Structures are given as structure tokens and as C-alpha cells.
Amino acid sequence: MLLCKARLVGLQLLISCCWAFACHSTESSPDFTLPGDYLLAGLFPLHSGCLQVRHRPEVTLCDRSCSFNEHGYHLFQAMRLGVEEINNSTALLPNITLGYQLYDVCSDSANVYATLRVLSLPGQHHIELQGDLLHYSPTVLAVIGPDSTNRAATTAALLSPFLVPMISYAASSETLSVKRQYPSFLRTIPNDKYQVETMVLLLQKFGWTWISLVGSSDDYGQLGVQALENQATGQGICIAFKDIMPFSAQVGDERMQCLMRHLAQAGATVVVVFSSRQLARVFFESVVLTNLTGKVWVASEAWALSRHITGVPGIQRIGMVLGVAIQKRTVPRLKAFEEAYARADKEAPRPCHKGSWCSSNQLCRECQAFMAHTMPKLKAFSMSSAYNAYRAVYAVAHGLHQLLGCASGACSRGRVYPWQLLEQIHKVHFLLHKDTVAFNDNGDPLSSYNIIAWDWNGPKWTFTVLGSSTWSPVQLNINETKIQWHGKDNQVPKSVCSSDCLEGHQRVVTGFHHCCFECVPCGAGTFLNKSDLYRCQPCGKEEWAPEGSQTCFPRTVVFLALHEHTSWVLLAANTLLLLLLLGTAGLFAWHLDTPVVRSAGGRLCFLMLGSLAAGSGSLYGFFGEPTRPACLLRQALFALGFTIFLSCLTVRSFQLIIIFKFSTKVPTFYHAWVQNHGAGLFVMISSVAQLLICLTWLVVWTPLPTREYQRFPHLVMLECTETNSLGFILAFLYNGLLSISAFACSYLGKDLPENYNEAKCVTFSLLFNFVSWIAFFTTASVYDGKYLPAANMMAGLSSLSSGFGGYFLPKCYVILYRPDLNSTEHFQASIQDYTRRCGST
Numbered sequence: 001m002l003l004c005k006a007r008l009v010g011l012q013l014l015i016s017c018c019w020a021f022a023c024h025s026t027e028s029s030p031d032f033t034l035p036g037d038y039l040l041a042g043l044f045p046l047h048s049g050c051l052q053v054r055h056r057p058e059v060t061l062c063d064r065s066c067s068f069n070e071h072g073y074h075l076f077q078a079m080r081l082g083v084e085e086i087n088n089s090t091a092l093l094p095n096i097t098l099g100y101q102l103y104d105v106c107s108d109s110a111n112v113y114a115t116l117r118v119l120s121l122p123g124q125h126h127i128e129l130q131g132d133l134l135h136y137s138p139t140v141l142a143v144i145g146p147d148s149t150n151r152a153a154t155t156a157a158l159l160s161p162f163l164v165p166m167i168s169y170a171a172s173s174e175t176l177s178v179k180r181q182y183p184s185f186l187r188t189i190p191n192d193k194y195q196v197e198t199m200v201l202l203l204q205k206f207g208w209t210w211i212s213l214v215g216s217s218d219d220y221g222q223l224g225v226q227a228l229e230n231q232a233t234g235q236g237i238c239i240a241f242k243d244i245m246p247f248s249a250q251v252g253d254e255r256m257q258c259l260m261r262h263l264a265q266a267g268a269t270v271v272v273v274f275s276s277r278q279l280a281r282v283f284f285e286s287v288v289l290t291n292l293t294g295k296v297w298v299a300s301e302a303w304a305l306s307r308h309i310t311g312v313p314g315i316q317r318i319g320m321v322l323g324v325a326i327q328k329r330t331v332p333r334l335k336a337f338e339e340a341y342a343r344a345d346k347e348a349p350r351p352c353h354k355g356s357w358c359s360s361n362q363l364c365r366e367c368q369a370f371m372a373h374t375m376p377k378l379k380a381f382s383m384s385s386a387y388n389a390y391r392a393v394y395a396v397a398h399g400l401h402q403l404l405g406c407a408s409g410a411c412s413r414g415r416v417y418p419w420q421l422l423e424q425i426h427k428v429h430f431l432l433h434k435d436t437v438a439f440n441d442n443g444d445p446l447s448s449y450n451i452i453a454w455d456w457n458g459p460k461w462t463f464t465v466l467g468s469s470t471w472s473p474v475q476l477n478i479n480e481t482k483i484q485w486h487g488k489d490n491q492v493p494k495s496v497c498s499s500d501c502l503e504g505h506q507r508v509v510t511g512f513h514h515c516c517f518e519c520v521p522c523g524a525g526t527f528l529n530k531s532d533l534y535r536c537q538p539c540g541k542e543e544w545a546p547e548g549s550q551t552c553f554p555r556t557v558v559f560l561a562l563h564e565h566t567s568w569v570l571l572a573a574n575t576l577l578l579l580l581l582l583g584t585a586g587l588f589a590w591h592l593d594t595p596v597v598r599s600a601g602g603r604l605c606f607l608m609l610g611s612l613a614a615g616s617g618s619l620y621g622f623f624g625e626p627t628r629p630a631c632l633l634r635q636a637l638f639a640l641g642f643t644i645f646l647s648c649l650t651v652r653s654f655q656l657i658i659i660f661k662f663s664t665k666v667p668t669f670y671h672a673w674v675q676n677h678g679a680g681l682f683v684m685i686s687s688v689a690q691l692l693i694c695l696t697w698l699v700v701w702t703p704l705p706t707r708e709y710q711r712f713p714h715l716v717m718l719e720c721t722e723t724n725s726l727g728f729i730l731a732f733l734y735n736g737l738l739s740i741s742a743f744a745c746s747y748l749g750k751d752l753p754e755n756y757n758e759a760k761c762v763t764f765s766l767l768f769n770f771v772s773w774i775a776f777f778t779t780a781s782v783y784d785g786k787y788l789p790a791a792n793m794m795a796g797l798s799s800l801s802s803g804f805g806g807y808f809l810p811k812c813y814v815i816l817y818r819p820d821l822n823s824t825e826h827f828q829a830s831i832q833d834y835t836r837r838c839g840s841t
Contacts, residue, residue, distance in 0.1 A: 030347045032362035034083065036099025038416065040396060041118045042079045042389075043145030043155065045072035046364050048278075049107040060107035063363045067106070070376035071277075071308075071385065072147070073367060074334070075169065076102060078386035079144055081337045082393035092394075093401050096411045101140060104361045111151040114361065115158045118143055134419055136162050141421050142396045144389060148276065149173040149219040156182040163419035167395060169388035172301070173223050177442040184422055186443035188388040188395070189326060192220075195301060196227045198324050198449055198469040199272060200235055201476040202298065208495040209515050212241040212268040214259070214283065216275035221245075224274035224300060238497060238515035241266035245275065251285040259283075260290040269495035272298040277306045288314040294486070296493050299323030304452060305381035310461040320486045320493070321454035327468070328380060328450060329387040329435060335378050342375040380463070394432050395439075399425035451478055504548035507534045521548035524713055544714040555709075558786040559625050559718040566790050567623055574797055577804065578616045584808050585609045587815060596811050596822045601652050604679070608648045609808070615641035615800050622793040626705040631720035635703065636694040638796050639731040643690035645803055646738035647683045649762065653745035655679050690734055697727020711784045719789065732773070739766050765806025772798035 047067040049060065083098050103114035119127050119138045130136055142165040146152055152171030159166050160183050168176075168187040172195065176185050203211060213229060215221035222244060229239055241262050249256055263271065273280060280303040296319060303309045304323030346368045370376075378386075403424045404411040429438040438446050449469040455462045467478035487493050501507055501519035506528055508518045514534070522528050522536035527545045529537050539545050543552035560567055588597050588605050597605065614637055621634030655678075697703075703725065708717035746762040776795035780788060814821050 028362040029349050029364055029368065031080070031364075031367070032102040034080075034099045036083075036087075036097040037413065038096070038400060039099045039101060039140040040079075040083070040393065041114070041140040041143045041145075042076070042100055042102040043105045043111065043114050043143065043147075043151075044076040044079070044102065044389075045069050045106055045147050046076055046104040046367070047072070047106040057109070059109045059113045059361065062104040062106035062110055062361045063365060065366075068364075068366045069106075071306075071382050072104075073364075073376055074338070074378055074382040074386045075145075075147075075389045076367075077338050077341065078331050078334055078390040079393050081331065081334055082390045082397075084337075085333075086393070086397045092397055093404070093406055093411060094409060096400070096404065096406070096413075098397065098400075102362065104364065105146045105151060106361070108151060108154065110361050111146055111154060112158070115143075115155045119158065119162060119164070133162050134417065137415060137417060138162065138164060141165070141400070141416060141418055142167065142425075144392045144396070145169060147171070149176070149223070152176060152185070153182075153219060156185040160184050163422050165396065165399075165418060165422040165425050167392035167425070169392055170385060171220075173219055174227060175219070175223060177444060179442065184418070186395075186425060186439055188391045188437075188445050188447075189301075189385075190447045190449060191442070191444045192224055192227065194469070194471050194474055195324050195449065196224065196231055197471070197474040198451075198476060199228060199298060199300075200231045200237070201469070201474060202322065202324075202451065202478075203232065203237055203270065203272075204235060205476060205478065206492050208270045208296075209237050210240050210268050210270075210495050210497040210513075211237060212263055212266050212271045213239050214242070214263075214271060214273050214275065215244050216279040217244050217247045218276055218279075220302060221275050221279070228272065228274060236514075238513040240268040240497070240513070245279045245283060247279070249279060249282050251282055251289060256282065256286040257290075260286055260292060264290075264292060267497075269294075269493050270296045270298060272300075273303070274300045275303060277303045277308050280306070280309050281312060284309055284312045284315055284318065287318055288312060293317055293319055295319045296486075296495065297321045299325075301325055301449065305379075305384070305463060307379050307381065307461075310454070316456040316459070316461070322466075323452050323454075323463075324469070325381075325450045325452045325463075326384040326388070327448050328384055328465070329433075330383055331387050331390045332433060334383070334386060334390075338375055338378065339372055342370040342372050391432055391435070391437055391445075394430075395425055395428055395437055396421070398428040398430050398437075402427065451476070453483060455484070501533070502548070504528050504550045506536045509534065522550075523547060527552050541709060542716065546713075553714070555714055555716045557707075557716045557718060560623055560786060560789045561625075562623050566787060570619075570790060570793055570797065571623065574616055574619050574793075577797065577801055578613060581609050581613045581616065581804065584804075584812055585613075587812060591815050591822070594815065594822050596814050600807075600811050601648065604648055604652065604683075605808075607683070608645050611641040611644035611648070612800050612804055613641075614638075615645070615796065619793050619796055622789045626718050626720050628705060631703040631705050632698055634720070635728060636698055636731070639735060640687070640690050640694055642735055642796075642799060642803075643738060644683065644687050646735060646742050647686035649803070649807065650686075650738060650742040650745055651679045651682045653742060653748075653762065654682075686738065690731065693727070693731050693734055697725065697731060701725035701727040703728075715786070717784075717786065736773075739769060742766060761806040761810055765802040768802035768806075769799045772802070 046069055047062040047064060048069050049067075079100065079102065083100055086092055087097050101118070103110070103117070105111040105114055116127065118140050121128055121137070122139050127138075128136070143155065143159065144167055146155055146168065147170040149171045152166075152168045153173070153176060156166055156176060160181070163184045166185050168185070168189065170189055171187060172189050172192040174191055174193040174196075176182050176187070177191055177193075203209075211232070213225055213232075215225035225242065225244065229242065233239065243259050243262065245259065246255060273283060275283060280299075299321060301324050304325040309315070349363055349365070349368075399421055400416070401407075401411070403416060403420055404413075426439055426441075426443070429436070431437070436446060440446065448471070450465050451467045451469060452463045453466055455464050464482055466480075466482050467476065469476050484490060485492060497513060497516040498507075498518070501517075502521075504527070505519040505521050507514075508520050510516050510518055517534075522545070524547045525545060526536035526538050527549045530550070539552035542555055544555050545552045562568075562571070585606060588600075588609070591597050592602070601608065618634045618637035618641065621630035621637075624630075701721075703720045706719060706721050708719055711717055743763060743766045746766075772795045776791055779791045783791075
């Protein structure tokens with residue numbers, strides 16, 4: 001309520017000033033007014049404004065020589081034609097006559113003055129301040145116009161407290177759609193919101209991310225530039241240079257020269273010019289003067305099809321011009337109507353009657369002087385704008401048609417308040433020459449844009465419609481085959497600060513703008529997500545990526561699988577060994593009482609063969625995907641089995657030494673060893689020690705299946721954790737000590753009787769055992785691949801095979817192929833020979 005009162009006080013002050021200084025002349029043209037049952041007002045720029053110094057607030061005199069505006073003239077005639085057609089129609093507003101009051105709004109002061117006249121009471125010179133504005137009935141019911149955003153905002157602000165419908169044909173600023181500020185504002189030109197979105201889509205379509213942005217100093221230019229900058233930067237487009245041309249800009253002045261220098265230095269191929277026609281003319285005259293060529297100029301709808309701009313001398317050399325233009329529409333009969341007006345006899349300007357209210361801004365002497373051959377030509381841009389004015393008149397007429405209940409064939413007559421008409425205009429939905437006329441909740445039309453390109457055929461200018469933009473949401477449809485680019489080979493010009501990086505290369509910003517960057521390849525294990533080109537993302541734990549990758553790949557899970565050739569060879573070898581062990585056990589059992597078996601240890605041989613079989617069985621745990629039982633048993637069982645074998649081998653060699661060398665020399669020790677079952681006790685203690693080591697290993701450093709990711713970037717190694725534990729090392733060192741003990745004892749018995757002398761075979765087998773494990777640990781230090789378990793198994797298999805081959809194979813040979821050597825007589829002869837040799841020494 002306070003806002004409304006403040007506006008009314010402002011109206012009182014404004015109207016007082018305008019009444020005091022408005023009437024420069026007492027003449028008006030009859031063409032500006034038409035009586036009727038209901039009046040509309042039209043605000044059109046029939047003349048151009050001029051800059052001048054004022055010493056008091058007075059209304060600009062519009063009807064001046066050399067200031068005629070052809071574009072505004074066509075709008076003026078389009079409204080007159082629309083009202084005439086409606087009055088002649090029997091379907092729309094039958095038995096109702098529309099009248100109008102038209103005003104020349106060449107300046108802001110003329111626009112304010114015309115608006116105040118619209119708000120005055122009929123037949124009076126003032127605006128009555130009422131408590132209830134809903135019952136205020138001004139001279140006119142609705143206003144068509146004005147043209148620019150600045151003037152439309154002023155008019156809308158003055159009309160809003162009275163809810164007088166105002167339909168602009170050219171004011172496109174998004175701010176005018178704010179209903180809290182401008183509740184009575186509507187328009188027939190698309191909202192700049194959609195123009196800005198269309199421009200951004202156009203820039204994105206051709207990959208232009210480095211642009212310059214120039215606007216005019218009025219609301220249209222400044223608000224448009226701001227909205228375009230916000231949306232463009234939000235879509236990844238960078239503004240290399242931005243500037244606003246002042247209203248006072250002139251060709252060649254220092255301000256425009258500075259602007260041209262900055263445009264050239266910015267290095268952007270694409271320049272968006274969001275400007276009014278007047279300043280766009282100054283801008284392109286400066287561009288031609290500076291010889292700023294080879295660029296793509298993106299035009300806003302205000303000048304995209306304006307002859308005022310295409311008429312700049314030399315403009316065809318500036319490069320490519322693309323633009324957003326109002327969809328091309330024509331007003332039927334407008335050209336014929338203007339020609340008839342030019343041929344008709346016109347009434348001379350009439351003086352104001354004494355006491356009446358008139359203004360020179362309802363006067364156009366140049367219009368009255370037109371002849372058929374001197375009348376302004378109707379160009380495409382003016383025709384499209386004229387259609388918007390024409391459409392606005394019909395929108396008001398259809399709203400009034402609904403309000404007066406004319407659907408029955410006869411309209412009711414009575415007082416109509418502006419707010420009532422406003423409600424009905426918002427509801428209109430009709431076809432006008434195959435064009436749908438309707439408004440959304442914000443008062444914006446359901447319309448679309450054309451995307452156009454300038455086309456020069458020598459000095460003659462025309463344009464090509466490349467496509468269209470529709471909403472909502474905004475969608476761009478362009479036929480690129482129609483575009484003739486100004487560069488060589490008809491290639492789309494590039495307008496980027498930095499060229500796109502290769503796949504898998506991230507952008508490292510250099511400077512202020514994110515569009516300026518260097519390309520750096522993503523490191524191994526990272527990839528470049530297309531949604532974020534400025535940061536390489538790490539791959540997941542189960543994924544990998546090479547350097548410079550734009551995607552991650554699944555890691556290959558590897559382990560010693562059964563189906564591999566290496567596995568088959570090792571499996572066959574181990575199975576063969578196991579079969580040999582079982583066969584040897586059977587052979588020894590069959591010949592248990594023979595001298596060879598008794599000399600080899602008798603029943604102790606079965607413990608040795610069993611321990612070797614246990615070790616061989618543990619090797620099967622190396623095949624296939626590691627499991628918890630396999631990890632727990634395979635190394636520990638092997639270590640324990642091999643310990644038992646080495647313990648038996650050691651004690652067997654030691655026992656022979658005692659029998660042949662110490663039984664007579666140290667009989668007490670010999671008898672103690674035999675009576676206390678020294679051999680069995682040693683094997684048991686040695687085995688239990690290894691068992692305790694293995695149990696401690698399994699409890700403290702529990703071998704578990706694990707997935708190893710660090711060793712190879714593209715592989716997941718399935719393995720057990722035993723090889724890097726202290727328990728494994730202790731068990732291995734223990735077996736190493738036993739091996740050395742067995743080697744020492746067998747070496748000491750190198751001069752025993754031939755049938756008991758196994759030094760050579762045992763020494764060879766133990767040396768082969770050492771070499772096998774040295775080879776394994778050497779391999780493990782340089783190789784960590786999937787076949788490391790195979791190498792471990794080969795070392796274990798070699799140890800078992802060497803132990804079996806060095807100790808049991810010679811005896812099997814004697815049993816099977818030299819039975820003559822497996823006799824008591826042969827063994828006694830061997831012992832007697834040893835005794836003689838010892839006696840002689």
C-alpha cells in the first residue's frame with residue numbers, strides 16, 4: 001500500500017511538470033486519434049530522440065526535421081490497420097467500435113507525458129487520486145507499446161497501480177516479467193530469457209568457448225549482457241572481454257577506439273553484440289573504421305535484421321554475422337494500407353481547441369507529406385516488429401470480446417475497468433493468420449526465434465534462415481548445410497582460448513579463465529571423467545588405467561589355475577612322486593626283513609616315506625584360487641613333513657657312525673643311546689620343535705588368502721601371506737639347520753662299509769635341496785608374478801625328489817635289480833672288509 005501511495009505522489013509531481021511545459025504547439029494530426037466506444041493508446045517512436053542540454057523539465061518536441069524513424073512509422077500504421085480491421089469485422093466485437101490515441105514517444109520525457117495522458121480521466125486534464133483504484137476509469141483501456149525496455153519499464157511502473165493492460169511489441173527484458181513490480185505488463189515479443197538461452201546454445205553448438213561480449217548502455221543491453229554472461233559462464237563459456245557502450249558513444253571517439261583495441265587484443269573470434277539498433281550502428285561503423293575483420297558477430301534480435309545496421313558502408317567485410325531474430329511474420333495488407341495512406345488526401349494538422357489537451361507529439365508532418373514513391377519501404381525487420389504491434393491490438397480486442405460477452409453475437413455495452421480487461425487478455429487463445437496468440441502466466445507470448453545468417457550478394461544484403469529456437473525448454477534446430485562460413489574450406493571458425501586436450505589428458509588452468517589451460521596426461525591408475533575435465537579421478541580398487549586414459553578397466557585376477565600348462569606339468573610331477581613314494585613303501589613292506597631295508601632304517605623308512613608323502617600332498621595347496629585351509633596347511637605341512645624326513649636322515653647317519661666308530665671306543669655312550677632309544681627320541685624332539693614353530697607361525701602370523709593390488713597396476717594377485725612372515729623364515733631356517741646336520745653326519749660316515757655308506761647320494765640330495773631353495777629365493781627377489789607359487793612348488797618338489805632319489809632310489813634298485821647284493825652274506829662280507837681296513841690302519 002505504501003508503494004502504491006508513493007507512486008501516486010510521484011504521478012502528481014510528474015504530471016504537474018508535464019502540464020506546465022508540454023505544449024510546444026497547438027497542432028495535432030487527425031491520424032493520431034480515432035473516436036470509439038473503447039479507446040486504446042499506442043506509443044510509437046515516429047522520430048528519433050536527440051541529446052540536448054535542458055535547463056527545465058520539458059517534454060521533447062518530437063516532430064523535428066531529419067529525425068523521422070521509418071521503423072516506428074510501420075508500427076504506427078500496423079496498429080491503425082489492426083483497429084480498422086477489427087471495426088470492420090462482424091465476428092470480432094460486433095456493434096462495438098474501437099478508437100485510439102497514438103503518441104510519438106521519441107524520448108523518455110515524451111514517453112512519460114504520453115503515459116500520463118493515458119491515465120487521465122476522460123475529458124479532464126488530471127489523474128484523480130482515489131482510495132479504490134479498481135474503480136478508476138482512465139481515458140483508455142489498454143496501451144500498446146512502447147518500444148524499448150527503458151521506456152516500457154517506466155510506462156509499466158506508472159500503469160501498474162491502476163492495472164491498465166500494457167502490451168509491448170519490442171520490450172524484451174526479463175525483468176519486465178516480474179509480476180510483483182509490473183502486474184499489468186504483457187508483450188508480444190519473446191522474453192530475453194529465451195534469447196539469452198538460445199545464444200548460449202548457439203555458442204555451445206559450434207564449440208565457441210572464448211567470446212567477447214559487447215552491449216548497449218540501456219536496460220536492454222546491460223541486462224542482456226549480464227544474463228548472457230551468467231548463463232554462458234555457467235555452461236563453461238569464458239568471457240575474454242566485456243564492455244558496455246555509453247549512450248553518448250560516437251564513431252572515432254576515444255571510448256570506441258579503446259573498445260576496438262580491447263576487442264582485437266582479446267583474441268576471441270566470436271563477438272556477441274547485445275545492443276539497441278542506434279548503438280549497434282555506432283559500433284559497426286567503428287568496426288569498419290578499425291578494419292576489425294575475420295570474426296563471427298552474433299546479433300541480438302534488436303538489430304539482427306535491421307537495415308539501419310546493414311546500411312553501414314563496408315560492413316560486408318567484417319566477417320560472418322549470425323543472429324537471433326523474431327520469427328518472420330507478415331501483416332496482411334499492411335503494405336497496401338500504407339500505400340493507400342500515402343495516396344489519400346490527408347487533413348491538415350488541426351489546432352487544439354481552447355481548453356483542450358493536446359500535444360505536438362501527436363503530430364507527424366513528414367508522414368502527411370508521403371507520396372506513393374516516397375513512402376518508407378517495408379523491410380523484413382520492420383514487418384516482424386509491425387506484426388507484434390498488430391498482434392497486440394488483436395489480443396486486446398479478443399480480451400474485450402470475451403469481457404463484453406460478444407460470443408452470443410451482440411456485445412453488451414457498459415463501463416469496463418482496466419483490471420477486468422487485464423484478466424481477460426491473460427486468458428486469450430486464438431489464431432491470427434495461422435499464428436497462435438496466447439500468453440503465459442508472466443505475460444510472455446508463446447513464440448519462437450529464427451536463427452539467421454547475413455548473406456551478401458555483392459553490395460546487396462539479404463539473410464538466410466538457418467533454423468529456429470523453440471521453448472520451453474529451449475531447443476535449437478539448425479540446418480548446418482545452409483551455413484556459408486567466411487573461412488577457407490567452409491570450416492566452422494574456432495573461438496577457444498586453448499584447444500581441446502587429447503583423450504585422457506586433464507586441463508590445468510593457466511591464468512584467470514578456466515578456458516585457458518595446459519594439457520597434462522592422467523597418471524597411471526587415474527582416468528579423466530568427461531564430467532570433470534580439470535581433475536583426473538582415481539580408479540576403484542578393482543580397476544586400473546594406463547597413463548593418459550579416459551576410462552578404467554577391470555583388473556585381471558590371477559592365480560596359479562589348474563587349467564594352465566605349468567600347473568599340469570607340476571601336478572603330474574608331484575603325483576608321480578607321490579605314486580613313487582607309495583610304491584616304495586609297498587616295496588619296502590614286502591622286503592621288510594631283507595638286509596637292504598633293515599640297513600636303511602627298517603620301520604623308520606616308513607616314517608620317512610610318510611613324511612615325504614605329507615610334504616608332497618601339501619604341494620597340492622598351491623593349485624587354484626587360494627583358500628584359508630590351503631594357506632594354513634600348505635607351507636606348514638611341507639615344513640613339518642620335511643623336518644621329520646631330515647630328522648630321520650640325520651639320526652640314521654648318526655646312528656651308523658655310533659655303531660661302527662664309537663661302540664668300542666665309547667661303549668658307555670653307545671649303550672646309553674641304545675637303551676634310551678636315542679634315535680626315536682631325537683626324531684620326536686626335532687619334529688615337536690618344528691611343530692611348535694609351525695603352530696606359533698599359524699597363530700601369530702596366520703597365513704591367509706589375500707588380494708594383492710600394489711605389485712602390478714593391472715592385476716589382482718590372489719596369494720597367501722605366508723612368504724613374507726617371520727614364521728615361514730623360522731621354519732625354513734630350522735630345516736636348513738637339519739639339512740646341515742644330516743650333511744655333516746653323512747659326510748662323517750663316508751668310510752663306512754660299502755652297504756652302509758650313503759655319503760655320496762645323501763650329499764648330492766642335500767646339495768640339490770640347497771640349490772633348489774636358493775634358486776627359489778633368488779627368483780622371488782626379482783619376480784613377483786602369478787607363477788611365484790609355481791616356483792615355490794618346484795623348490796619343494798625338488799627338495800622332496802632329491803631326498804627320495806638320494807636315499808631310497810639306490811635301495812629300490814638293489815632290491816629290484818641286484819638281489820645278489822640284498823643278502824646277509826654280502827653285508828657280512830662288507831662289514832668284515834671294513835673291519836680289516838680299520839685293523840690295518
